[in-house]
Amino acid sequence: MYTFTGFNRRRVLVYATSLAGALALSGACQAADQVVLAGYGGSIENAMQEKVIPAFEKKTGIKVSYVVGTALSNYSKVVAARNSPEVDVYWSNGLTHVAGKQQNLYEKLDPGIVTNLSDVYDSAKDPDGIGVASYVLATGIEYNTKAYADAGIAAPKSWNDLWNPKLKGKVALYTFNVAYSQDLLVIMTQLAGGTAKDVQPGLDKLKSLKASGNLTTFSSTPAELDNIMVQGQSWVTVNGSARAFILKNQGAPIDFVFPKEGAGFFTNYFDVVKGAPHPKAAQALVDFLISPEAQAAIAESTVTAPINKKTKISDKLAAEVPNGDEIAHMIQIDRGIMNANLDKWASLWNRQIEGN
Structure with missing residues (x-):
């Protein structure tokens, strides 16, 4: 989830391109009241399936199909289906976030729907308004x-x-x-x-x-x-x-x-796929994922800092992750x-x- 090994620019492009047209999301939902999120496995999947997704579904009535993979394998699926996207929201990492932006694979976030953006630390926002950090370590x-x-x-x-x-x-x-x-x-x-x-x-x-x-x-x-x-x-x-x-x-x-x-x-990103089959639901899902409720669940399961200023976390976790002032003064790395x-x-x- 946090550590990606063997990644470089050539590998991302070659690996993704070689699978173009060959990958599909089996069972991915296409109904108007559903949304597809391609994310990670392990403890973060448990938090998503047990806490975050049920809360979003209860609040909105929108069903979530959670597709498990690595950042690279899920990125390849996004690239493969770029002319007819099947993923709505892709949980990228720093490298695939930048690579996808360069290939015009992601949509800008709509501040009219993603209203929680106003409570996100500036350092966790994409400078072009494309995607948003999911947590900070x-x-x-x-x-x-x-x-x-x-x-x-x-x-x-x-x-x-x-x-x-x-x-x-x-x-x-x-x-x-x-x-x-x-x-x-x-x-x-x-x-x-x-x-x-x-x-x-x-x-x-x-x-x-x-x-x-x-x-x-x-x-x-x-x-x-x-x-x-x-x-x-x-x-x-x-x-x-x-x-x-x-x-x-x-x-x-x-x-x-x-x-x-x-x-x-260091962070990963929530990116809305350009041409997503459920664009409004995708924006709504990202809005929920960066809400205090979802951020608390994600942070506790990953030992990371929430990116929403209003998120309440345990004292134990607060001692283990960068706080607001530390986040603001962290050394930024130009991923491009x-x-x-x-x-x-x-x-x-x-x-x-x-x-x-």
């Missing part, structure tokens, strides 16, 4: 609390704490195929005074982390990194807040820090530039960071 610092305590190291507060000389051989990062390392490169670039148009300052910063002897481990999957961190083989990494707090809530000696310079803004340059960045990363 942070790209920040995850660390092993037991290892830090045993070594007498204070909890990290800053991105610069990754360079602590007491962390020799104890810093791990994802390989570049995982989204959080892609975001980290842009974050380091911006903190070094650069922009996403030229990520060399960020690469230089990370090269210095490796040269210091701190960065020695790269993990290609979230499960692998989880194991390395929980077992204490590595003591600190860069990860998504939701993943870190899920481990913490399972009893692992793991905690998460929102760096004082700002954590990275990222989407256009991922292949190039991957080559640079592999040569300059992992290859040395």
Whole structure:
């Protein structure tokens, strides 16, 4: 849901195009009082099926068909049926949201129907009014609390704490195929005074982390990194807040820090498909999905921050997700530039960071 591996611009376009005309939504409803939502599985599906969808159906009388898939597989369905859409609302991620906008696959939100937009944080709104963030999590610092305590190291507060000389051989990062390392490169670039148009300052910063002897481990999957961190083989990494707090809530000696310079803004999006078979119902569904009621259910099930300012969440969750002020000051990443340059960045990363 939060972590997408193996994504790059070429893969999105090739994978989606290769399936065009071959994919269809079996059993997807077409009646006027129904709407099709293509979303994710796992705990988020449970929250949708048990809480969010029944509440929407009760309120509006509109039935929801929930199609489960990954961001990429569902995106391929949207592309395949672009001339005769079968999906009304697609739950995209940062990459497929941008790619779909570039291919003119999504409709603008109608503020006359999606009235909850007025209560959404500005940073969670699409600048072109196409789609809206579904929740917010942070790209920040995850660390092993037991290892830090045993070594007498204070909890990290800053991105610069990754360079602590007491962390020799104890810093791990994802390989570049995982989204959080892609975001980290842009974050380091911006903190070094650069922009996403030229990520060399960020690469230089990370090269210095490796040269210091701190960065020695790269993990290609979230499960692998989880194991390395929980077992204490590595003591600190860069990860998504939701993943870190899920481990913490399972009893692992793991905690998460929102760096004082700002954590990275990470989200998925609700997009209304252009030419959707049920356009008004689609807009109404998005309006409900960003309502305080739905946002609370989604946030609690995903350990993420709601994007509606009026959402009430538990004290426990509030301590684990970015608050309103933190959301407003999170480091924004230009997904358009990222989407256009991922292949190039991957080559640079592999040569300059992992290859040395």
